[in-house]
Amino acid sequence: MQNVATEPRGEELSLAERAYRAIRDRLVMLEIRPGAPINEDQLAQALGVGRTPVREALKRLQYERLIATYPRRGTFATDVNITDLAHISEVRQELEPLAAAQAARRATAADRATLTAVRRELEIVDPRRQDATELMHLDLSVHRAIYAATHNPYLEDTLVRHDNLATRIWCLFIDRLSDMAGHVAEHGPLIDAIVSGDPDQAAQLARSHVEGFERAIRGAI
Structure with missing residues (x-):
């Protein structure tokens, strides 16, 4: 069985899309725990991509309520309420x-x-x-x-x-x-x-x- 559930898609995925799906599923499965800080550099290194794809992915994830950014505090995985x-x-x-x-x-x-x-x-x-x-x-x-x-x-x-x-x-x-x-x-x-x-x-x-x-x-x- 695959370790990450993915939507069935045939086209070649962009780096940003790959980063988005990987980070999203870590958040969904609570592999990134609720309330945990989100570090762009660490994610980029773990996924083998640059910071730009990760940054684009995080923008989407914020819209989807999986992460939240707070002024002067940083970005965090949202709590599960x-x-x-x-x-x-x-x-x-x-x-x-x-x-x-x-x-x-x-x-x-x-x-x-x-x-x-x-x-x-x-x-x-x-x-x-x-x-x-x-x-x-x-x-x-x-x-x-x-x-x-x-x-x-x-x-x-x-x-x-x-x-x-x-x-x-x-x-x-x-x-x-x-x-x-x-x-x-x-x-x-x-x-x-x-x-x-x-x-x-x-x-x-x-x-x-x-x-x-x-x-x-x-x-x-």
């Missing part, structure tokens, strides 16, 4: 079903192949052997593949941002969640509905998934 859960879920409960339905309608052969490959990974999930980090990366991969299959860049960007924020909350409570593997495995029927071109079923399953996520987090608090 559980009070944001209701706001994030409110957006996702409306847009996740829409994305699933549109993916079912619009998925190309390449999209279906990507989703089918992720579906195979879901089938071999073993909660006794797979650690939480691997499961989280797989969850991100599923969501991002679905969003890409909508072929609506505005919807995709919006949902990637909100899924990232939801995943940070999930990571914060990961030790208290008893059935992470089951939550991730729920994506199997959703992928099947998209690949088979059933928008109504896909929308219904997506809505149930988001509602189940919020219940699980609230139960863990």
Whole structure:
């Protein structure tokens, strides 16, 4: 399994885009801890790029609420605030079903192949052997593949941002969640509905998934 969940893209990525995706996923997975200072030089060295791509990436990440810059203090990873859960879920409960339905309608052969490959990974999930980090990366991969299959860049960007924020909350409570593997495995029927071109079923399953996520987090608090 890949260590970093990435959106399925075929084109050559720019250095700034590579830096953005790498730093974003470190923030999402809390590898860069909430409240931790962001050091441009260290990130540039770790990623093997110059400071300019890192600086461009950080501008995007600030807009996405993953980092914050304070005058005379510097730049920091944003805190994970559980009070944001209701706001994030409110957006996702409306847009996740829409994305699933549109993916079912619009998925190309390449999209279906990507989703089918992720579906195979879901089938071999073993909660006794797979650690939480691997499961989280797989969850991100599923969501991002679905969003890409909508072929609506505005919807995709919006949902990637909100899924990232939801995943940070999930990571914060990961030790208290008893059935992470089951939550991730729920994506199997959703992928099947998209690949088979059933928008109504896909929308219904997506809505149930988001509602189940919020219940699980609230139960863990």
